[in-house]
Amino acid sequence: MLLKFLRQFNIVRGCREDFNVSVWKCPTFLFVLMGVAVTVSTLTAYFIASRFDQDPQISALLALGTAGIVLIIGHIIIQSFAKIVEVSRLKSQFLDIISHQLLTPLTALKWSASTIESDGTSPESAKQQEAYMIIKESTNKMVNIVNTLLDIARIEAGRVTMNFGRFDMRESVKKIIALRAHDLEAKHSTIELWGEEVIAPVLADPFRTRLVIENLVDNAIKYSREHSSIVITLRQENDRVMFEIKDKGVGIPAHEHKNIFQKFFRASNEFSYQTKGLGVGLYLVKFIIEASGGAIGFESQEGVGSRFWFSLPVYKYKT
């Protein structure tokens, strides 16, 4: 515990792990160095000035020297920050280009799958039907991954546009459950949809809200134990629609609850359950719900399971 507390003051380690640069390019180290330089120079100036109080030129020279040192270190700090900002900008730009390039072939795949379906010429044999379903599910998953990466880059650059409209939550949840048939079958698990059969539509960004539901459903499946049942409940509370998903999974350790919505968060116990993921899902989920004027929360107990919920405002018809 004490070691952990003291570790946070290890600047050299912090520079290596957080910024991945040498100490001479690390803002934290340079900031501390500047503080030390200012303190030492001020004390030296005081002692020298008190000893040679007859000669004000020496004091003035020392003050000038201190200002010079502070300016040089300040300049190096600003340069380090500028470099970090530039690298971050290039990274976001690169992610943007790569994601866009990936979306074109994915669009072709998605359109092809929907053409087969709408054409009424669905594959005949069971084997073909299963292969077709896998193509459809995998394409949707890939589109979601790329959209998630794109949205993360946009959040970092502060340029997310929410496209609000009418969104039917129940219809969407049903479609998402149907698309998870293979994942559920592999775990011998089920998802039950409870709550009111007819529920008011919500005002939200349809694609991003679908992404939110997909993220929560995928997490519930991933972290569930085999042969378990996941329950989704939809209900209206005044002018809000409430979505809730409960699993009997591995749960999240209590000391990690505060980090759950942080970017790249992965619960420490999840590796025991051999799961894969970007670690950005819940970060994005929280951003989308809050940007839609909604609220989000969770309860979780390690070894028992988790309950995630969010609420969104009801869509008001134009009169």
Next chain:
Amino acid sequence: MEKIVFIEDETTLQKMLGAALKEAGYSVITASDGETGLAAVRAEKPDLVLLDLILPKMDGFTVLGEIKKDEATAHTPVIVLTNLESAEDVGRVVALGATTYLVKANYDLPDIVLKIKEILGK
């Protein structure tokens, strides 16, 4: 028969949506770059334009601007069909006068045809 000019440089997507629109009863003229697309809009006076944004020779923003600048084509509804979705892009397209903005990867093919039908009031 209502006429649609479809400007898209990705041949696979052009072929797929083109076929779906023909099947839905529209006459479709396709173009693979901005310049050819703009020329087709001016010559054909279509009922609707489907426009990608990243295009060779002339980008979609310029094509849209030119369509809306010309009195003969300014009234033509333009659906921007792209995979770009940043706030700047959407804002620019809306300011230039596009009827709607659809992100290709977010829609299944029949949904796009449905949107087109809605806009053309069919």
